[in-house]
Amino acid sequence: MEDTVLExxxxxxxxxxxxxxxxxSLAFRRGEIHAIVGENGAGKSTLIKxxxxxxxxxxxxxxxxxxxxxxxxxxTALNLGINAIYQDFNLVPYxxxxxxxxxxxxxxxGIFIDFSAxxxxxxxxxxxxxxxIDPDARIxxxxxxxxxxxxIMKSVSRNSRVLIMDEPTAPLTNTEINxxxxxxxxxxxxxxxxxxISHRLEEIFEICDRVSVLRDGQYIVTRDTKNxxxxxxIGFMVGRELGTDYPRSRGQMGGVVLxxxxxxxxxxxxxxxDLHRGEILGLGGLVGAGRTETARAIFGADPLRSGDIQVNxxxxxxxxxxxxxxxxxxxxxxxxxxQGLILGMRIDANISYTVLDRFSTAGFLQExxxxxxxxxxxxxxxxxxxxxxxxxxxxxxxxxxxxxxxxWLARDCDIIIFDEPTRGIxxxxxxxxxxxxxxxxxxxKGIIMISSxxxxxxxMSDRILVMCEGRITGELGxxxxxxxxxxxxxxxxxKRTA
Numbered sequence: 001m002e003d004t005v006l007e008x009x010x011x012x013x014x015x016x017x018x019x020x021x022x023x024x025s026l027a028f029r030r031g032e033i034h035a036i037v038g039e040n041g042a043g044k045s046t047l048i049k050x051x052x053x054x055x056x057x058x059x060x061x062x063x064x065x066x067x068x069x070x071x072x073x074x075x076t077a078l079n080l081g082i083n084a085i086y087q088d089f090n091l092v093p094y095x096x097x098x099x100x101x102x103x104x105x106x107x108x109x110g111i112f113i114d115f116s117a118x119x120x121x122x123x124x125x126x127x128x129x130x131x132x133i134d135p136d137a138r139i140x141x142x143x144x145x146x147x148x149x150x151x152i153m154k155s156v157s158r159n160s161r162v163l164i165m166d167e168p169t170a171p172l173t174n175t176e177i178n179x180x181x182x183x184x185x186x187x188x189x190x191x192x193x194x195x196x197i198s199h200r201l202e203e204i205f206e207i208c209d210r211v212s213v214l215r216d217g218q219y220i221v222t223r224d225t226k227n228x229x230x231x232x233x234i235g236f237m238v239g240r241e242l243g244t245d246y247p248r249s250r251g252q253m254g255g256v257v258l259x260x261x262x263x264x265x266x267x268x269x270x271x272x273x274d275l276h277r278g279e280i281l282g283l284g285g286l287v288g289a290g291r292t293e294t295a296r297a298i299f300g301a302d303p304l305r306s307g308d309i310q311v312n313x314x315x316x317x318x319x320x321x322x323x324x325x326x327x328x329x330x331x332x333x334x335x336x337x338x339q340g341l342i343l344g345m346r347i348d349a350n351i352s353y354t355v356l357d358r359f360s361t362a363g364f365l366q367e368x369x370x371x372x373x374x375x376x377x378x379x380x381x382x383x384x385x386x387x388x389x390x391x392x393x394x395x396x397x398x399x400x401x402x403x404x405x406x407x408w409l410a411r412d413c414d415i416i417i418f419d420e421p422t423r424g425i426x427x428x429x430x431x432x433x434x435x436x437x438x439x440x441x442x443x444x445k446g447i448i449m450i451s452s453x454x455x456x457x458x459x460m461s462d463r464i465l466v467m468c469e470g471r472i473t474g475e476l477g478x479x480x481x482x483x484x485x486x487x488x489x490x491x492x493x494x495k496r497t498a
Contacts, residue, residue, distance in 0.1 A: 004063075005030040005193050006051070006082075006162055011060030013046050018386065020046040022217040023060070028162070031191040033184060035204045035225070038214035038237055039426040041384065041396040044197055047214070048164055051195075052084045053077040081161035085151045087170060087424075093140035097133055098122040101154045125153050129183055145176035152183060156192075163187060164195040169203060170424055173287055181207050199426050201230050213237055238428040246459030247438045253278045253462065256313070257446035258329075258415050260298065263307035267293040269470040271307075275415065275446040280437060282461030283450045285490045290470035291450045292334060295417045299331040300324040311415065325354065330408030332401070334419040334450075340404040343393035347385060348374040350392045350403050354411045377406040382432060398429025405436065416440065417448045422456065434460060454483050466490050 006028040013021040021043045028034050036044055049055040050062070053072035062069045064080055072082070091100050098118040099106075107114045107121075122135040131149050139147060148168060155163050165184070169177045184194055184207060196208055204211050205225050213220040213236040220236050254277030263271040267290050275281050283291045296302040298309060300318040309316045316327040324331070333339040341350055351374045352359070359366040359373075374388050381402040385395060392403055401421065408416055418437070422430040437460065441447055451457045457464060458481045466474040466489035474489030 003029045003031075005065060007063040008047075008050075009061040009063060011050060011057045011062065013050065013055060014058045019217050021050070021057070024214070024217075024219045026212055026219055026222070028193050028195060029210075030193055031188055032209045033188050033194045033196055033207055035196045035198065035208040035211040036214065037198070037201070037204060037211060037233060039396075039398070039428040041216070041399070042214040042237070042426075043217040044214060046217070048084055048166060048197070051077065051082055051162070051164065078158060081159055082164070083155035083158060083160040083162070084164040084166065085148070085155060085168060087167050089147050089151055091139045091147060091150060094138060096136050096138055097142075097150050098135040100139055100150055101125075101157050103154075121157070122153070125157060129153065129156070129186055131183070145172050145179065148172065148176075148180065149183065152187075156187070160192060162193045162195065164197070166197045167199065167424060168196070169198065169200065177203075199424060201233060201427070204233070205230070215239055234427050237426065246456075247435055254444055257311065258298075259310040259313075261308045263294065263297055263309075264305040265293060265297045265302050266305075267302075267470050268297055271467075271470075271472055273465055273472065275448060277414075277444045277446055278441050279462050280441055280447045280449055280460055282457045282464040283448060283467065284457050284464055284486050285467035287452070289467040289490065291467050292419055293470070294467070295331060295419055295448065295450060298324065299329060299417065301331070325411065325413075328412075328414040329417070330411060330413035330415070331417045332404050332408070332419060332421060334423065336400055336404050341392050341400060344391060346389050347383070347392050347395070347403060348388040351377055351388075351406045351410055354407045373410055377409060380409070381406045381436065396429070398425045398432065401425060401429070401433060402436075405433075413445070415446045415448070417450070419450045420452065421449060422451075422453070454486065457486070458483070
C-alpha cells in the first residue's frame with residue numbers, strides 16, 4: 001500500500017523452547033492510530049523490542065519507507081524516527097523537563113549547553129501540543145500524567161514518525177486519559193503513526209483507527225475499529241469462548257473471619273467493617289479515596305494510629321506485615337512488580353519465600369518439599385512457564401499475578417486482599433484470575449477486592465463498601481448494585497462543620 005510506512009514480513013523470534021513471534025506479517029499506515037492487542041504472552045512485547053532494535057529477529061524482514069532491513073538496532077531505529085514510550089518511564093527525576101527532553105543531544109553554544117534554547121524549544125512544543133507543563137520543573141515534582149506528556153514531547157522532539165505507546169493509560173485518571181487522547185490525535189493529524197498497545201478494549205474503540213490481534217506469537221487479523229466489536233476481538237484474542245465475564249457459582253458465606261473497628265491512619269478515618277468466610281467484599285471509590293491505604297493498614301504496611309483488628313474472633317496486633325502474615329492475612333499489591341515480586345529471582349523462589357521457615361531444619365532448607373509445593377501451585381494456578389527456574393520477570397503480567405497469589409496460597413492465608421487484581425492483564429488472564437478468586441471463596445477464604453473497574457467491582461463482589469476521603473460512605477448488597485449508587489457514595493464528601 002502506498003500509505004504504508006512500516007511493515008513486518010514473516011518476522012519470527014525464537015528463544016530456547018519458546019517461539020515468541022511466529023512469521024508475523026503486519027503493516028502500519030502513515031498517520032494512523034493502530035492498536036495491537038492480545039493476551040499476555042501473545043508476542044506484543046517482542047514486537048515492540050523488534051521494532052525498536054532491542055532484539056534481533058530470528059528470521060523475516062522489516063520494511064521502513066520502502067527499504068528492507070533484516071533487523072534494526074536502537075540507534076538505527078531512533079534515526080529512522082521509531083520511538084517507544086514504555087510503562088516504566090525513561091526519565092531522570094532530578095533534571096528539568098527541558099533537560100530530559102534534550103538529554104543526550106543537548107543544544108550547545110560553543111562548549112556550553114544552551115539551556116535557554118532548550119527551554120524555548122520546550123515551550124514552543126508545549127504550545128503546539130496544548131500542554132501546560134513548566135519547562136523548568138523537575139521530573140520528580142511532576143505527576144504521572146505530566147511525566148507521560150514529557151515522554152511524548154521527548155519522542156516528538158526526535159522527529160518521531162512512528163511512536164509506540166505501551167499501556168499508556170495504566171497509571172492515569174479519566175481526566176488525564178482524555179488529555180492524553182487529545183495529544184495522540186494531534187500526533188496522528190500531523191502524520192505520526194501511533195502504535196497503541198493496551199488491554200483496555202474500550203480505549204481501542206475510542207482512540208484507534210485499526211486494531212491487529214496477536215495470539216501465541218502469531219498474527220491473527222486486522223480490523224477497522226468501526227467494523228468490529230469487543231466480543232469479536234476477544235474471540236480473536238483468546239481463540240476460545242470465554243462464557244460469562246464474571247463467574248457466579250459460589251456457595252454460602254460463613255462466619256466473620258476479619259473484623260475491623262475504628263481503623264485510623266494518616267489517611268484512613270474511622271473505618272469499620274466485617275469480612276465473612278467465602279465472601280468477596282468489594283472496596284470501591286475514586287482515586288485517593290483511601291482504599292489502598294485501608295488495605296496497607298490491615299496488612300501492617302502503614303502504621304495505625306488507633307483501631308482494632310480481629311481474625312477469627314481473636315484480637316490481632318498488627319505492627320508490621322510480619323504480624324499480619326502470621327495472623328493469616330495476605331496482600332496482593334496494586335504494583336506487583338515493585339511490591340509483590342522480586343523480579344530478579346526465580347519463579348519458585350518468589351512462590352516459596354513466605355514459607356521458608358516451614359521448610360527449614362537445623363538451618364537447612366528442604367529443597368524437595370519446596371519443589372513439590374511450587375509444582376503443585378504452578379498446576380493449580382495454571383502458571384505458564386517452561387521452568388520454575390526462570391526468573392519471574394520473564395513471565396507475562398497475568399502469570400506474574402498468579403505467582404503473587406501462589407505465594408499467599410503457599411502460606412494458606414485465611415484472608416487475601418486483592419488490590420487492583422487485573423490491572424495490566426489481558427481478558428483471558430482476567431477470566432482465570434476471576435475463577436481462582438471464586439475457587440478461593442468456595443474454599444472459605446475471605447477476600448477483599450479493591451478495584452477501579454466498575455464492571456469488575458459489580459461482577460465479582462458479594463457486597464461493596466464505597467470509600468471517600470478515607471471514610472466508608474456507603475454499603476451495598478448485591479441486589480442494590482448500580483454504577484450510579486457507587487458513584488454517588490464515592491463522591492459523598494463529609495460535610496464540614498463551621
